[in-house]
Amino acid sequence: MFFSIEPGGDVPIYEQIVRQVKLAVADGVLVGGQMVPSVRQLASELAINPNTIARAYQQLQTDLVLEPLRGRGMIVRRDSVSRCTKARNSLVGDAVRRVLVDALSGGMTPEDLRELFEAELRRQAELAGPNGSTK
Incomplete structure (x- = not known):
């Protein structure tokens, strides 16, 4: 998955990640049951603090977009498309x-x-x- 992060932007980095995951789900780029990159992997790819990724993933869990898959990582919830579509429409x-x-x-x-x-x-x-x- 490709993220476009603006470190000096007005939107905090963790929130940029949250938004981009939601947009990817709404657009069908990420689908229910699909694994997302691990915290460590994404932090390495984006060259940002792993705590930032963990915070974004925690927010996505709270927003019922991601769920933990025991011992394997995080996956997109199968019922998250409508929530992500509403979030996209609200952002736009x-x-x-x-x-x-x-x-x-x-x-x-x-x-x-x-x-x-x-x-x-x-x-x-x-x-x-x-x-x-x-x-």
Whole structure:
């Protein structure tokens, strides 16, 4: 699994991992019953503290996305897709709201926003290709 971590970003690293796992489950990249990398393995791959990974995995257990498989590691819960889809929709909705507030308070009109949104949506659809996932 590929993670994109921004160490200097506004979002804590453990939360970035939580979000990306949830997005991967919602998108079907991670499926129920699939093992996730061990804490040690992921910490090594990302060059971050293992405690950060452990904290993310603990949060994902609390959020009913991951569950421990005795003696083997952590797996994606088979019933986690709908929760992860709701989490994805909430994250995207929050981001859209922040952008809209900033744009409207910055003087953009609803029509400016619609044009910008439609143009970017077309561009992203072209980048995604026929299967719908971004490249």
